[in-house]
Amino acid sequence: MFDWVFKNVMQIIEQYGLVSPKDLADCVGINDILVVPTRILHGGIFDTFAAPLILLSTDLMDYKQIGCLLHEVFHQVLHPHTNRLMNNPYIINCSGRFEVEANVGALIYAIFWDKDLFEQLEYNVFRFAEIYGFPYDAAYHVDLGIQKNGLEIFGITPPDPEFYTP
Numbered sequence: 607m608f609d610w611v612f613k614n615v616m617q618i619i620e621q622y623g624l625v626s627p628k629d630l631a632d633c634v635g636i637n638d639i640l641v642v643p644t645r646i647l648h649g650g651i652f653d654t655f656a657a658p659l660i661l662l663s664t665d666l667m668d669y670k671q672i673g674c675l676l677h678e679v680f681h682q683v684l685h686p687h688t689n690r691l692m693n694n695p696y697i698i699n700c701s702g703r704f705e706v707e708a709n710v711g712a713l714i715y716a717i718f719w720d721k722d723l724f725e726q727l728e729y730n731v732f733r734f735a736e737i738y739g740f741p742y743d744a745a746y747h748v749d750l751g752i753q754k755n756g757l758e759i760f761g762i763t764p765p766d767p768e769f770y771t772p
Contacts, residue, residue: 608751611684611707612759615714618683624718627675634682648739649674658682673738676712684711709744716740717748717760729757729764 622633636658643664685704713731716738717724727733731752735745757764 607703607707608710608747608754611710612714612751614684615680615711615718618715619718627672627679627715627719630715631675631679631682634679636679636682649678669737670739673712673716673740676715676738677708677740680708680711680715684708706743706747709740710747713738713740713744713748721760721762724760725762729762 618630618634622630625633638657648670681704684707713735717731717734723737724734727737729752731749732742732745735742735748752759
């Protein structure tokens with residue numbers, strides 16, 4: 607699963623560049639992002655007749671709001687024409703696989719987009735995912751991908767352990 611999602615993220619980056627999450631939403635055809643006061647859900651994507659629409663909660667802190675936005679954007683990229691609500695236990699036709707794939711795609715993009723924070727966290731995917739509000743299982747899949755392929759897949763040269771002091 608990681609390889610398929612990573613390939614899709616790379617295609618998005620090659621096509622549009624490494625743009626901000628809001629610009630990425632626009633690039634993939636999401637023209638409207640509404641930030642509304644709600645505590646029931648963190649975010650959602652609705653495929654309307656005109657264009658997809660993303661809802662985000664005002665209760666989310668900055669990093670978590672970016673993480674939620676990326677999650678919803680990657681639903682549009684990986685699972686177009688589906689309506690999703692993030693963190694709502696009453697989702698009809700919920701697919702756990704769709705949620706994991708959207709989280710993994712969003713986390714991969716966030717690492718590319720915010721390499722400085724990833725480096726500050728000493729390349730710890732789990733801490734990075736927690737800051738952006740991604741669940742443990744997404745970090746687990748990305749961590750397995752890094753173990754298999756190395757940090758180089760993110761364009762990062764791993765520090766030499768002999769000279770590296772965190």
